Amino acid sequence: MLSLPFASTLVAESTTQNIINVAYLVAIILFVVGLKKLTSPTTARQGNFIAGIGMFIALVATLFMENIVTYEWIILGTVLGAPIGFISARKVKMTAMPEMVALFNGVGGGAIALIALSEYFVWTDGNVGVTTDVEVASLLSLIIGSISFWGSIVAFLKLSERIKGSPIALPGQQFINGLLLLGAVGLAAFLLLSTGMDPYMLTVAIAVLAGVLGIFFVLPIGGADMPVVISTLNAMTGLAAAAAGFALGNNALIVGGMIVGASGTILTNLMAVAMNRTIAGVLFGSFGSSGGGGGADAGEGPQGTVKSTDAASAAILMAYAQNVIVVPGYGLAVAQAQHTVREMADELEEKGVSVKYAIHPVAGRMPGHMNVLLAEADVPYDQLVEMEDINPEFERADVAIVIGANDVTNPAAKNNEASPIYGMPILEVDHANNVIVLKRGMASGYAGIENELFYLDQTQMLFGDAKDSLSEIVQELKNV
Amino acid sequence: MDYANLIQQLTILVLAAFIGFEVISKVPQTLHTPLMSATNAIHGIVIVGALIVAGAASQGTVQVILGTLAVFFGALNVVGGFVVTDRMLEMFKKKPAKNEETA
Incomplete structure (x- = not known):
């Protein structure tokens, strides 16, 4: 029991943990209040600030968790990540905002995938048995997080014109994408059902398949369809975060992630409606190929x-x-x-x-x-x-x-x-x-x-x- | 499997989805980008997971690298997300009231 830092059902009930959970509740309330204020231009800035305070409370509370015993890697990651985030956010030109949003979205997805990988390795090394629901949630967050990370990177490269912005598609692209998804999900199912398989290999293979899928998913979409892609990727990272919340037994992640998933879905739908196209039409049939009768x-x-x-x-x-x-x-x-x-x-x-x-x-x-x-x-x-x-x-x-x-x-x-x-x-x-x-x-x-x-x-x-x-x-x- | 716990978490998930849809469905087009950027910052909550992974005891080299990288990504996401949203919203200004049309 002592070597189980992750499985939610096994986190010991303690006063500290209760206080941390109350802090998460406060954070969640501040997220919702902040988002509510973000729906009016006069209060939006205040809303963002309130949500930021919620985040700060959640972070500080987490540091007091009993399973967190070493701080050097946390400090290293933060000292590197926070200033880069701050400086790039201050320096970015407003015209470059779409790629910045794509990039921040991507790193969130990347963090989720890395967390899932890390969990698996700990479970394996510690010979920890985890329940099926935790494992399913973890694999989901690995797959969606990887798609979101690599998809966002491609969106970033397209928007910043480091690669061609127009649609790039292989013949039979949708078929290939289907196979990749099937492969990732299949391997995940295999990992769930089999015992004694090497999870190191399998989880990395799942991450790679999902990553390639993310790349292939965004490459054929371009130009005017980018608003749909960006909001879809935003929703996906949110959903991946919620899945990670299930894996870690963490309510802050479940709620925070799901709210983002909901808002991303709303935006995706609004964008698709504004183009009189279905979401599936944008994501799975690039304009050039489906509108063969175009031009x-x-x-x-x-x-x-x-x-x-x-x-x-x-x-x-x-x-x-x-x-x-x-x-x-x-x-x-x-x-x-x-x-x-x-x-x-x-x-x-x-x-x-x-x-x-x-x-x-x-x-x-x-x-x-x-x-x-x-x-x-x-x-x-x-x-x-x-x-x-x-x-x-x-x-x-x-x-x-x-x-x-x-x-x-x-x-x-x-x-x-x-x-x-x-x-x-x-x-x-x-x-x-x-x-x-x-x-x-x-x-x-x-x-x-x-x-x-x-x-x-x-x-x-x-x-x-x-x-x-x-x-x-x-x-x-x-x-x- | 602890079904009670799972069902409790699913309840939270579904309610969060409803709150998300309810709160955000009325956002005006003017704020679409800042909203997306702010929700981007909020999914930076994954840094909580990254902290748990990176702060765990007795890790191998691989876990250390994965955990540190996850914290790095998470910190980038949170700090960058909130700061860039604030910068955007700082620019949104109403037309000054001393407009001629307000006669």
């Missing part, structure tokens, strides 16, 4: 000519407008033009023009990406309007200026049943009286579809780098 044979395609304009005309058009709606997309982040947009809006507001921003739920590479980006440029959050609320306003808008957004503005989603994006909720930019589109060239968007918006009578294209074009517009506005 070329998507109906007749838009006809007509494209009108181009220059910064001076665009500036005059907006300066004499009453209502201007800015429609930002991922291109805004790529061009790092958020501050320049804000300058343009300031100039316009000085001239008495009302400026609003129309935010599509999946604009960018993670849920809420545009909001963070524009917040960095000091755009007040009440100027950022969600899709349902802004759509009726396009009719009254004198000018809609589209910056680096494409598919989310394509009217084909409403009126062309042959289009692969048909049915996706879009920003109804085509209802505006004038549309200015800032774009590098005529390349199509992520979905590989021509955008009918560009060919409309009221649309003018302003070709060039978004940041340069916006700077020119700002200069011209100053002269108007």
Whole structure:
């Protein structure tokens, strides 16, 4: 009994343990209160702080556990991890936020997988018998944690453009993924049922299979589907943490993990709905392959000519407008033009023009990406309007200026049943009286579809780098 | 197998799921990124597990390496997660009330 530091059912009932459990309860309450406050912009920062206090209490309480007897490795890990986390969190550019979120998510999953491996090795070496439920939970946390870790690393590499962002898929990818999952689960079942097998080999093999699955799972997904991937990985790490909670008999882990699992699932669903796709459709059929009819044979395609304009005309058009709606997309982040947009809006507001921003739920590479980006440029959050609320306003808008957004503005989603994006909720930019589109060239968007918006009578294209074009517009506005 | 204990834990799990869905379902789009980042920080609670593993008695070299690495990852997750969320939320500002439109 004395050498059983993990199995929940065997943790001796002691006063210390009771106090620790009460501390966990306090931590859980603070997590929930903090999250509740995170649902309103006015209290969100306070909410994050409260959740942080909860975490601190849980950590300090844990250090008093009777099974924790050596501190040197804890200190070593913390002294290395905490400053790196702190510095990278302070230094990261707001435009790099999606990859940072992916990375922090990944290390959480990695920690869970490592904990599970370590548990197994202790059980083996100490010849400890553990109950089936503990073992199942531990294996689950190993599998999900490994998928989450490696999947997040790939997401990080894609988002930071260290590897190609567009979908990369092997032939028969889904079949291979299925085999990998079957392999990992099969080995886990084998480990559970057999006695006398070498768990060192088996657990490592399970971790490797799950890790490869994580890599293959994220590689074929890219571009505009990233918000779904990131929130899925977030949910997975949460679930893995909850499973680890069962393995360790730790309520703080069960509750903390499950809440994250729930929130990640909600976000994943919201993102998928915003693209009119099922979660399974995004995760298991990459856009390029499932929409085989994309691009070329998507109906007749838009006809007509494209009108181009220059910064001076665009500036005059907006300066004499009453209502201007800015429609930002991922291109805004790529061009790092958020501050320049804000300058343009300031100039316009000085001239008495009302400026609003129309935010599509999946604009960018993670849920809420545009909001963070524009917040960095000091755009007040009440100027950022969600899709349902802004759509009726396009009719009254004198000018809609589209910056680096494409598919989310394509009217084909409403009126062309042959289009692969048909049915996706879009920003109804085509209802505006004038549309200015800032774009590098005529390349199509992520979905590989021509955008009918560009060919409309009221649309003018302003070709060039978004940041340069916006700077020119700002200069011209100053002269108007 | 201690079924009583398992069922108790499952109860906690299910209730936590309901709380999670209930609390988070009303989050506005503006806060999607900070929310995700904050929940990221909260799953950093795994560091509790990492502490237990790394602080256990009589470990072999492999366990020491695994445990230390787990604490490293966990600390990175917790500290980075909360700090980066705070940095994001610090930027979220309301439009100043002295706006012309408020006449």
